[in-house]
Amino acid sequence: MTGSTGTPPLPLDHVLRSLRERFADAAIEAEPGRRREQRVAVPAARLSEVAGAVRGWGGSLITAFALDEREPHGHFRLRYLFSMAQEDAVLTLESAIHAGDPHFPSVTPEVPAAHWLEREIQDMMGLLATGHPDPRPLVAHDGWPRGCHPLRRDFVPPGDMAWPPRFAFTPVEGEGVFEIPVGPIHAGIIEPGHFRFASVGESVLKLDVRLGWKYRGLETLARGKRIAPALEIAERACGLCAFSHALAFSGAVEEAAGVLAPPRARALRSLAGELERIYNHCGDLAGILLDVAYAVGAAEGQRLKEVAQQACDALFGHRFLRGLCVPGGVTRDLDDARQRWLRALLARLRVDVEELVRAATANDAVMDRLAGAGTLGPEPARDLGVVGPAARACGIGHDVRRAHPYAFYPDLDFQVPVRSAGDVSARFSVKADEIQESINIIDQTLLRLPGGPLLTERVVPPAGRSGLGLVESPRGLLSHWIRAGEDGTIDEWRMRSASHANWPAVAIAVLDNIVPDFPLINKSFNLCYACVDR
Amino acid sequence: MWEILLHSLRKGVVTAKPAAPLPHDLAPAPRDSAGPIELLGEALRSEIHRLFGRSMKLRHVDCGSCNGCESELQALLNPFYDLQRFGLDFVASPRHADALIVTGPPALHLEEALRLTDEATPRPRLVIAVGDCACSGGFCAGSFATRLGVHEVVPVDVRIPGCPPRPEEITRGLLKALRK
Numbered sequence: 001m002t003g004s005t006g007t008p009p010l011p012l013d014h015v016l017r018s019l020r021e022r023f024a025d026a027a028i029e030a031e032p033g034r035r036r037e038q039r040v041a042v043p044a045a046r047l048s049e050v051a052g053a054v055r056g057w058g059g060s061l062i063t064a065f066a067l068d069e070r071e072p073h074g075h076f077r078l079r080y081l082f083s084m085a086q087e088d089a090v091l092t093l094e095s096a097i098h099a100g101d102p103h104f105p106s107v108t109p110e111v112p113a114a115h116w117l118e119r120e121i122q123d124m125m126g127l128l129a130t131g132h133p134d135p136r137p138l139v140a141h142d143g144w145p146r147g148c149h150p151l152r153r154d155f156v157p158p159g160d161m162a163w164p165p166r167f168a169f170t171p172v173e174g175e176g177v178f179e180i181p182v183g184p185i186h187a188g189i190i191e192p193g194h195f196r197f198a199s200v201g202e203s204v205l206k207l208d209v210r211l212g213w214k215y216r217g218l219e220t221l222a223r224g225k226r227i228a229p230a231l232e233i234a235e236r237a238c239g240l241c242a243f244s245h246a247l248a249f250s251g252a253v254e255e256a257a258g259v260l261a262p263p264r265a266r267a268l269r270s271l272a273g274e275l276e277r278i279y280n281h282c283g284d285l286a287g288i289l290l291d292v293a294y295a296v297g298a299a300e301g302q303r304l305k306e307v308a309q310q311a312c313d314a315l316f317g318h319r320f321l322r323g324l325c326v327p328g329g330v331t332r333d334l335d336d337a338r339q340r341w342l343r344a345l346l347a348r349l350r351v352d353v354e355e356l357v358r359a360a361t362a363n364d365a366v367m368d369r370l371a372g373a374g375t376l377g378p379e380p381a382r383d384l385g386v387v388g389p390a391a392r393a394c395g396i397g398h399d400v401r402r403a404h405p406y407a408f409y410p411d412l413d414f415q416v417p418v419r420s421a422g423d424v425s426a427r428f429s430v431k432a433d434e435i436q437e438s439i440n441i442i443d444q445t446l447l448r449l450p451g452g453p454l455l456t457e458r459v460v461p462p463a464g465r466s467g468l469g470l471v472e473s474p475r476g477l478l479s480h481w482i483r484a485g486e487d488g489t490i491d492e493w494r495m496r497s498a499s500h501a502n503w504p505a506v507a508i509a510v511l512d513n514i515v516p517d518f519p520l521i522n523k524s525f526n527l528c529y530a531c532v533d534r
Numbered sequence: 535m536w537e538i539l540l541h542s543l544r545k546g547v548v549t550a551k552p553a554a555p556l557p558h559d560l561a562p563a564p565r566d567s568a569g570p571i572e573l574l575g576e577a578l579r580s581e582i583h584r585l586f587g588r589s590m591k592l593r594h595v596d597c598g599s600c601n602g603c604e605s606e607l608q609a610l611l612n613p614f615y616d617l618q619r620f621g622l623d624f625v626a627s628p629r630h631a632d633a634l635i636v637t638g639p640p641a642l643h644l645e646e647a648l649r650l651t652d653e654a655t656p657r658p659r660l661v662i663a664v665g666d667c668a669c670s671g672g673f674c675a676g677s678f679a680t681r682l683g684v685h686e687v688v689p690v691d692v693r694i695p696g697c698p699p700r701p702e703e704i705t706r707g708l709l710k711a712l713r714k
């Protein structure tokens with residue numbers, strides 16, 4: 001793992017100059033991109049070296065994916081997108097991989113955040129990441145027929161559709177080592193995933209997380225669909241972050257089409273995004289308290305989540321805000337009376353959250369469980385590219401609303417709460433503080449709500465144009481990338497959610513904790529499975 | 535402790551009162567109403583008494599949902615709906631269940647898990663599909679990695695459509711399941 005992590009990001013021009021100087025022999029071509037995007041073509045053999053350098057200069061990996069361009073170019077194309085946070089820039093490293101030899105040198109040893117992404121590229125595109133430290137399949141369960149790579153353009157679904165799940169696990173051996181398999185079906189109303197603990201006594205020695213159970217083939221399904229049905233898919237990739245997904249997808253389509261949503265729509269997008277954060281975080285506080293058997297607090301947290309969701313329903317017609325955000329704007333307005341009502345409701349919610357947090361943190365039995373459990377240090381968090389509240393709980397203050405401002409955030413004045421302990425208690429506090437900050441943001445938005453229309457004219461991106469939408473979802477950085485096809489269709493769509501970035505960190509955070517604390521630690525991250533499996 | 539008691543007294547009962555009521559002069563955003571939770575719940579209680587004596591236990595199986603349906607199932611247990619007071623609860627093992635609640639299209643990866651869970655549930659049992667995905671594949675229809683509804687894997691007794699169905703709608707659907 002490279003150690004150069006704490007350096008502040010350098011301005012993009014400087015990075016480009018350094019790239020050319022340092023890799024003069026590597027035929028690096030920088031192509032000016034739109035607005036804030038810079039594309040750099042790198043020969044595949046040098047990819048990992050260059051990626052390591054970009055990371056050292058302060059780039060953090062947003063996502064990586066492969067495109068099938070065998071027709072007509074005869075190669076696959078790999079893309080690694082880095083956020084250069086200091087100046088709202090995205091640096092994309094691109095490499096062509098010859099169709100006849102579908103290998104590429106893995107970037108993971110240099111940029112560990114690419115770990116799961118490259119495993120997924122292997123499954124979805126059939127390219128092989130040589131030198132990857134753990135090249136097992138990620139989404140593809142071992143029963144998949146050979147040559148089944150759903151994101152290839154010539155993919156034909158296999159005739160034999162029964163895929164009994166069989167996995168290879170890394171065995172852990174030694175005296176007194178036990179293996180505890182858990183899942184995929186869990187004892188509660190929870191999503192499916194398989195966890196395999198290796199433990200000595202009560203302590204966790206290793207945790208192997210196998211997801212992919214909910215794989216619905218969404219990126220393949222969306223191919224060739226018109227924008228409206230594709231949006232419906234994007235918005236259903238995840239239930240609890242539905243609005244963030246709709247927003248990131250709309251952002252990507254708008255960028256490809258070269259349009260901006262009108263000011264009032266942008267403001268309402270920020271407002272709805274914060275409502276989504278509020279109900280998610282209230283639910284998370286409840287979940288953490290439930291897992292330490294603090295029933296009063298859990299019930300209150302669930303009640304607050306319900307209050308926020310009923311408000312979403314009353315104002316926008318959906319408890320998960322589906323159907324509100326579309327490319328070009330939003331579909332519903334808030335009149336003055338409803339704005340006043342929302343402000344009064346949030347003022348009460350603010351006090352209730354304060355009381356809940358005060359009661360919980362004053363309770364020694366609760367704090368005894370939260371403090372010191374599931375500690376994630378800043379170093380592994382940076383290496384793994386952890387995002388969102390989980391990163392901010394271990395001192396990494398990255399927030400997309402700051403780094404790549406969208407919607408109404410450039411006009412707003414807000415704090416990004418950060419803690420340093422990296423344990424369950426820090427994640428609890430960050431989320432509690434973020435609820436208060438979200439209420440601030442909504443108050444400010446309502447005070448400055450611009451007038452005007454809610455939607456721009458038809459948004460139709462020209463064929464071949466691509467766009468990237470970045471959003472700070474309740475769980476952190478969410479990216480949607482699209483390339484437009486003919487007649488207002490979506491030709492390619494790639495999505496990466498915050499949970500995808502954070503899952504590997506859960507496996508690190510539980511190490512040396514006792515097995516019975518796993519549910520609590522897991523809940524404090526509260527990652528989603530659906531948007532990871534897709 | 536005293537603080538909690540005082541707090542509860544001040545807050546009063548929240549169950550079944552609208553958690554976020556709009557004032558009367560503001561119409562809520564259009565939606566169809568399933569009826570007040572209290573009435574649905576009481577009807578549910580008497581059906582449960584008739585059929586099971588005391589209580590009905592549900593086992594949830596997620597077969598590839600987006601997590602939206604899960605969130606609404608969890609909401610059934612929050613202090614606002616609190617369905618447990620009508621004799622209904624979710625259990626950890628299919629062995630204890632009277633009914634399976636299934637969400638998701640199902641995803642092919644979870645077919646075997648669903649089948650095994652169903653086999654582990656004592657007969658007679660009800661299978662209730664919750665959400666558009668579980669009812670018919672929903673927006674996933676056409677994907678090579680999912681089915682067109684739970685009934686393609688295990689027999690379904692009742693469907694509760696919606697994306698996701700609101701907690702009231704799920705309650706009404708459960709009532710329908712018991713009256714069948």
Ligand code: SF4
Binds near residue numbers: 239601665673696
């Ligand atoms: S029916 Fe809707 S809410 Fe339920 S799992 Fe399917 S997409 Fe999600």
